[in-house]
Amino acid sequence: EVQLEQSGAEVKKPGESLKISCKGSGYSFTSHWIGWVRQMPGKGLEWMGIIYPSDSTTKYRPSFQGHITISADKSINTAYLQWSSLQASDSAMYYCARGRSGLDYWGQGTLVTVSS
Amino acid sequence: EIVMTQSPGTLSVSPGESATLSCRASQSINGNLAWYQQKPGQAPRLLIYGASIRATGVPARFSGSGSGTEFTLSISSLQSEDFAVYYCHQYNNWDTFGQGTKLEIK
Numbered sequence: 001e002v003q004l005e006q007s008g009a010e011v012k013k014p015g016e017s018l019k020i021s022c023k024g025s026g027y028s029f030t031s032h033w034i035g036w037v038r039q040m041p042g043k044g045l046e047w048m049g050i051i052y053p054s055d056s057t058t059k060y061r062p063s064f065q066g067h068i069t070i071s072a073d074k075s076i077n078t079a080y081l082q083w084s085s086l087q088a089s090d091s092a093m094y095y096c097a098r099g100r101s102g103l104d105y106w107g108q109g110t111l112v113t114v115s116s
Numbered sequence: 117e118i119v120m121t122q123s124p125g126t127l128s129v130s131p132g133e134s135a136t137l138s139c140r141a142s143q144s145i146n147g148n149l150a151w152y153q154q155k156p157g158q159a160p161r162l163l164i165y166g167a168s169i170r171a172t173g174v175p176a177r178f179s180g181s182g183s184g185t186e187f188t189l190s191i192s193s194l195q196s197e198d199f200a201v202y203y204c205h206q207y208n209n210w211d212t213f214g215q216g217t218k219l220e221i222k
Contacts, residue, residue: 037160045152103160103205109159
């Protein structure tokens with residue numbers, strides 16, 4: 001069974017760093033792209049960027065470029081989304097999802113709250 | 117960036133009836149379109165990809181159509197579990213999502 005297991009909810013202060021994870025199982029992790037999607041409270045879905053774990057090829061939506069880093073460790077079938085300096089506006093639910101032609105499997109989401 | 121515009125914002129339909137949701141792209145996306153269903157407190161679920169291909173396990177009452185810039189998700193014989201928010205997603209060029217259509221019980 002294909003599963004994407006995300007790390008737990010986080011509460012951080014503005015300016016702090018954060019790295020959240022997404023562990024894949026039940027399929028060949030290096031053969032499928034992993035994307036990250038943001039959903040702010042009560043709002044729609046926003047595509048942030050994507051990584052191909054086999055060679056770590058990464059693409060970022062221009063509006064997120066420079067503010068986030070997407071990475072992957074194929075030895076442990078895990079993708080990451082990280083911030084070096086969080087802002088209050090980063091408070092949202094973050095989903096990882098598999099695929100490049102439609103996102104066919106999704107993680108359960110990681111809720112990030114940034115508040116002073 | 118390709119802008120995806122969904123209409124209507126909210127659609128009120130009675131169970132058993134049919135629903136038609138629309139998605140328009142600001143430029144041609146060559147059929148590289150997916151549809152998702154999201155229920156409160158849950159992750160989105162892939163319904164359709166390639167504009168018209170049902171994902172594994174998706175009931176036949178869901179169908180997708182369209183090409184170029186105009187796309188439609190049709191749901192026939194609405195069941196109680198179909199009332200949710202639906203998003204379109206283009207993956208032709210710098211992926212973007214539509215703003216969503218809320219399908220509510222009339």
